Amino acid sequence: MSENRRILSGMRSTNPKLHIGNYEGALRNWVELQESGHEMFCMVADWHALTTMQGNSGEAGYNAREVAKDFVAAGIDPARSAVFIQSHVKEHAELHLLLSMITPLGWLERNPTYKEKQGEVGGVEREPYGLLGYPVLQTADILLYRPLGVPVGRDQAPHLEIGNDIGQRFNRLFEVEIFGPYKYLIPADENRAKVPGLDMRKMSKSYDNCIYLTDTPDETAEKIKSAFTTPSKLRKTDPGIPEGCAVCQYLKIYSPFWETQWSEDIAGERGCMQNKKELTEIINEYFRPMRERRAALSDGDIEDILISGADKARAVASETMSMVRKAMGLY
Numbered sequence: 001m002s003e004n005r006r007i008l009s010g011m012r013s014t015n016p017k018l019h020i021g022n023y024e025g026a027l028r029n030w031v032e033l034q035e036s037g038h039e040m041f042c043m044v045a046d047w048h049a050l051t052t053m054q055g056n057s058g059e060a061g062y063n064a065r066e067v068a069k070d071f072v073a074a075g076i077d078p079a080r081s082a083v084f085i086q087s088h089v090k091e092h093a094e095l096h097l098l099l100s101m102i103t104p105l106g107w108l109e110r111n112p113t114y115k116e117k118q119g120e121v122g123g124v125e126r127e128p129y130g131l132l133g134y135p136v137l138q139t140a141d142i143l144l145y146r147p148l149g150v151p152v153g154r155d156q157a158p159h160l161e162i163g164n165d166i167g168q169r170f171n172r173l174f175e176v177e178i179f180g181p182y183k184y185l186i187p188a189d190e191n192r193a194k195v196p197g198l199d200m201r202k203m204s205k206s207y208d209n210c211i212y213l214t215d216t217p218d219e220t221a222e223k224i225k226s227a228f229t230t231p232s233k234l235r236k237t238d239p240g241i242p243e244g245c246a247v248c249q250y251l252k253i254y255s256p257f258w259e260t261q262w263s264e265d266i267a268g269e270r271g272c273m274q275n276k277k278e279l280t281e282i283i284n285e286y287f288r289p290m291r292e293r294r295a296a297l298s299d300g301d302i303e304d305i306l307i308s309g310a311d312k313a314r315a316v317a318s319e320t321m322s323m324v325r326k327a328m329g330l331y
């Protein structure tokens with residue numbers, strides 16, 4: 001009954017802060033799904049963060065707790081939704097191992113994220129096995145909760161597809177109906193599904209082009225000042241090209257007046273400085289309540305939230321594992 005109201009999603013804790021791409025692509029939808037009565041499982045993927053850390057993981061526990069604080073600050077209510085850390089629920093590791101027995105290597109080698117990350121880690125001798133298996137662990141994260149849907153940004157679509165394929169393959173091989181296909185809940189609005197960074201590449205921690213949820217109003221102002229705008233718009237009267245301008249892209253997300261701002265930008269009736277000033281005010285106002293909630297959250301608060309979150313997660317995960325072990329003949 002409650003099964004088809006379940007939603008699972010996760011974020012890697014490669015650093016202690018989430019950016020507005022994480023928020024627009026996923027977290028904002030998590031909060032909306034919670035408000036429309038879904039049973040939310042909001043996970044910090046600390047094991048996934050290790051795939052690119054190469055031993056440099058002393059801060060892993062700290063980062064994971066800080067990311068969990070961002071979830072709560074953004075509006076995830078721990079009384080209704082489970083907020084938990086992946087490594088606290090060991091069933092994720094067990095299902096990952098079992099699914100690795102039925103996942104064809106070809107599916108993983110073809111994964112576009114794998115190809116991208118392979119380049120970053122520097123050669124096969126340094127490439128961890130965990131990087132290739134990344135989508136299998138992600139699939140375990142999802143299938144453990146047998147969710148209705150998974151809210152994520154556009155970049156996660158290939159992982160979600162592999163996940164559904166693995167689930168269906170499991171059902172077929174073991175002649176069970178444990179895993180129904182889940183929905184991909186990606187924002188329809190493309191500039192929310194893939195939020196550009198301050199330099200107009202994709203917003204990403206690794207490009208250092210982010211506005212973080214926890215940035216102060218002054219830090220936000222400084223970042224917006226240096227954001228990429230239409231290069232050929234040197235004077236106010238030069239025509240702007242909002243599609244290629246980071247500031248205009250953010251106005252489209254956050255400003256109720258973006259249509260007027262865009263048409264004035266195009267017509268040369270407003271300059272980039274005015275756009276930047278208005279955007280700074282709107283963004284700082286939008287994130288003010290979150291920043292206040294975040295500042296009020298203590299380490300003790302988040303510890304309690306994570307303990308009860310892991311308990312809620314484990315209750316569902318262990319039920320799924322019983323079915324999986326039985327299907328595979330393990331007892």
Ligand code: TYM
Pocket residue numbers: 008009010011012013021022023024025026045048137138141142150151152153154155156159192193194195196202203204
């Ligand atoms: P991660 O940590 O890279 O990103 C977390 C979420 O933020 C979204 N996102 C963006 N959305 C729009 N624009 C951007 N510039 C942008 N950057 C990031 C991502 O799409 C994602 O929704 N593999 C996952 C973590 C994960 C997971 C899971 C997700 C582990 N297990 C199970 C869903 C279900 C990842 O690395 O996301």
